[in-house]
Amino acid sequence: MSYSTFNRKQFDSMKEPMFFGENVNVARYDQQKHPIFEKLIEKQLSFFWRPEEVDLSSDRKDFQKLEEHEQHIFLSNLKYQTLLDSVQGRSPNVALLPIVSLPELETWIETWSFSETIHSRSYTHIIRNIVNDPTKIFDDITVNKEITKRADSVSVYYDRLIEMVSLYNTLGLGTHHVPEHGDIEISMRSLKKALYLTVASVNVLEAIRFYVSFACSFAFAERTLMEGNAKIIKLIARDEALHLTGTQHMLNLMASGKDDPEMAIIAQECKEEMRNIFVEAAEQEKDWASYLFKDGSMIGLNAQILGQYVEYITNVRMQAVGLDTAFETKHNPIPWINAWLVSDNVQVAPQEAEISSYLVGQIDNDLSESDFDDFDL
Amino acid sequence: MTTLTSNKPDKIRDKVHRVLLGKKQILVTEDEPLLVQLEREGIHVEYQCREGYCSSCSIKLLWGQVEYPFEPLAWVQSGYMLACCAIVKSDIEIAFFSD
Structure with a gap:
């Protein structure tokens, strides 16, 4: 029940479910119930980058030349991205670490969350470089009604799960009265349901909400504006593609019942609710698109096109987690986004590539006897 | 190596296979993944990572056989395939999720 940082019980972690089993004790990866999570960790580590590597000096000049309504689009989009990563930089840790039961998944959650903190640091790097007073922009995130509306919808499932898990950890199963929140029923079933819906809403955040914001960032770069920003967003998009694969695996493993048979029943029960999470998020994103373009659109993107993209990407993501698609839009209205999203032309620093002169203590093991033929002592 | 098979029997194991969409x-070879060969034919397929971890290029595999030279990181739904890294191993029929 109550969380322990080093569970003293002896148990076989290969038989534990992903969540709500025993608290993890030994961080060991020699045996893994779901090896996919370690593969995701390795991939994420291979992606490591720092925002300071990207030069933004021309973005400052570009930004000053933007029309006022374009500056509004750019800054609002950046504020939204800042909000999303503020949530993602902490919430997987706070919500999921107290209930995770597999060492490889625990470490994936930490690795995942850490990479989101790099994204948060990127936004500060960008904002510092393009405006004189970053304070105004950051302060607006907690005040601006359009942004706070989004904050509610991205944090509501996390917050509910965190509240329920903390009640479970302190008071155990049962119905507990919480001042100002009323009676809250804590059963294993209700906890698992809250978890499933949280993972679904995180998948929506990473697989839909982020992509809508990427579309805006890349629309500027399509016009050869704010290209340093686009380079950073490209690195962020590469990370997010991996994160959404992580949540898709969690959702699909849960729904399959292979990990925890009760979770399959819950996934079935929650199907309609999960569908609603996707559809509601899509509607919210379309409203957001109208807010972005309220004072005018930009070449290549307007509220209508962005709305179509929202519908399209929502369909794609719903299909990926086994839901029927919800919208009519069948084709990507902004196919140029793929060229920006593609990761294979992301520049890799020499020290990360296998260039031996850059690697510390590099030893070339691929030698044969004949390599020493011209060597005389 | 992952293999997806269907109940349709293998035709002659040629190096060139037919892809029905x-x-x-179109005709494809086993030398490259399906995605690049579809693109060369002017067929637009969604993509992002092009190395099997993002699942953007997930398309329906109605029948036929494909193989992955390495296990992709993305979840592959049953009845679907990842075009970016799948090698076509028999005649196949594919469809986009929207069809």
Whole structure:
């Protein structure tokens, strides 16, 4: 029940479910119930980058030349991205670490969350470089009604799960009265349901909400504006593609019942609710698109096109987690986004590539006897 | 190595296979993944990572056999395939999720 940082019980972690089993004790990866999570960790580590590597000096000049309504689009989009990563930089840790039961998944959650903190640091790097007073922009995130509306919808499932898990950890199963929140029923079933819906809403955040914001960032770069920003967003998009694969695996493993048979029943029960999470998020994103373009659109993107993209990407993501698609839009209205999203032309620093002169203590093991033929002592 | 098979029997194991997509038919080889070969034919497929971890290029595999030279990181739904890293191993029929 109550969380322990080093569970003293002896148990076989290969038989534990992903969540709500025993608290993890030994961080060991020699045996893994779901090896996919370690593969995701390795991939994420291979992606490591720092925002300071990207030069933004021309973005400052570009930004000053933007029309006022374009500056509004750019800054609002950046504020939204800042909000999303503020949530993602902490919430997987706070919500999921107290209930995770597999060492490889625990470490994936930490690795995942850490990479989101790099994204948060990127936004500060960008904002510092393009405006004189970053304070105004950051302060607006907690005040601006359009942004706070989004904050509610991205944090509501996390917050509910965190509240329920903390009640479970302190008071155990049962119905507990919480001042100002009323009676809250804590059963294993209700906890698992809250978890499933949280993972679904995180998948929506990473697989839909982020992509809508990427579309805006890349629309500027399509016009050869704010290209340093686009380079950073490209690195962020590469990370997010991996994160959404992580949540898709969690959702699909849960729904399959292979990990925890009760979770399959819950996934079935929650199907309609999960569908609603996707559809509601899509509607919210379309409203957001109208807010972005309220004072005018930009070449290549307007509220209508962005709305179509929202519908399209929502369909794609719903299909990926086994839901029927919800919208009519069948084709990507902004196919140029793929060229920006593609990761294979992301520049890799020499020290990360296998260039031996850059690697510390590099030893070339691929030698044969004949390599020493011209060597005389 | 992952293999997806269907109940349709293998045709002659040639190096060139037919890919059916609606009324279109194209010929592909086993030398490259399906995605690049579809693109060369002017067929637009969604993509992002092009190395099997993002699942953007997930398309329906109605029948036929494909193989992955390495296990992709993305979850592959049953009845679907990842075009970016799948090698076509028999005649196949594919469809986009929206069809």
